[in-house]
Amino acid sequence: MRTFREHEHKHDLHGITVVVETDGAELWIGRCDDVVEAGVVLRDADVHREGEAGPPRAQWLERARSFGVWPRHRHVVVPAARVTGVRRLAEI
Amino acid sequence: MPYSPLLIRPMREELLAVGFEELSTAADVDRFLADTNGTALVVVNSVCGCAAGMARPGVRLALREGPRPDRLGTVFAGQDLEATARARAAFGDIPPSSPSMALFKGGELVWFLPRHRIERRDALDVAADLGAAFAEHCAVRA
Numbered sequence: 001m002r003t004f005r006e007h008e009h010k011h012d013l014h015g016i017t018v019v020v021e022t023d024g025a026e027l028w029i030g031r032c033d034d035v036v037e038a039g040v041v042l043r044d045a046d047v048h049r050e051g052e053a054g055p056p057r058a059q060w061l062e063r064a065r066s067f068g069v070w071p072r073h074r075h076v077v078v079p080a081a082r083v084t085g086v087r088r089l090a091e092i
Numbered sequence: 093m094p095y096s097p098l099l100i101r102p103m104r105e106e107l108l109a110v111g112f113e114e115l116s117t118a119a120d121v122d123r124f125l126a127d128t129n130g131t132a133l134v135v136v137n138s139v140c141g142c143a144a145g146m147a148r149p150g151v152r153l154a155l156r157e158g159p160r161p162d163r164l165g166t167v168f169a170g171q172d173l174e175a176t177a178r179a180r181a182a183f184g185d186i187p188p189s190s191p192s193m194a195l196f197k198g199g200e201l202v203w204f205l206p207r208h209r210i211e212r213r214d215a216l217d218v219a220a221d222l223g224a225a226f227a228e229h230c231a232v233r234a
Contacts, residue, residue: 015140017208068187068206089208 150218
């Protein structure tokens with residue numbers, strides 16, 4: 001049985017787990033709620049900041065690709081002006 | 093806020109109809125996972141049409157033939173809150189996602205399929221992933 005697929009008012013990526021690349025140190029992964037003028041709206045997202053403590057980006061991405069990310073940010077808007085790319089996590 | 097039980101009943105039935113045990117309480121999950129003999133599949137069901145709409149048919153397809161887990165259990169994310177939390181605790185250091193699927197062998201988690209590897213795929217693809225996991229970890233049915 002197919003369920004709530006009727007979200008025509010939302011962006012095509014609605015409900016899809018995406019990687020949002022930015023022009024800065026931040027790389028976001030989360031479930032895309034929508035893409036609007038203000039930016040990419042993510043739910044249950046996590047972020048990797050280059051240069052901060054924690055695993056290197058490649059290692060963080062590999063773990064995310066295998067198992068997903070912890071929902072450290074329930075709702076976040078990545079500003080459109082900062083976004084340089086949006087890809088499905090499954091395609092990484 | 094949990095969904096209406098009436099709304100999700102058909103989504104539960106899709107799995108119960110092929111032999112899944114409904115794990116609606118934390119105690120159900122504890123009892124189910126306490127049996128460490130053989131293999132057990134736990135499906136975290138979900139209302140999400142972006143992924144669950146293909147997850148359930150994929151599971152059904154995968155169970156039609158070939159090796160399969162000895163036991164099948166399911167919790168429903170957003171509905172059976174304590175049971176879902178308990179199941180996710182058993183998944184160890186794997187972030188929560190729904191729908192998702194976990195295969196245990198001898199009480200150890202040996203395979204996991206998170207939500208993002210179900211999204212946008214069709215039932216045949218999901219069934220193929222499950223079938224490969226069953227072939228690797230589960231005994232052939234007599």
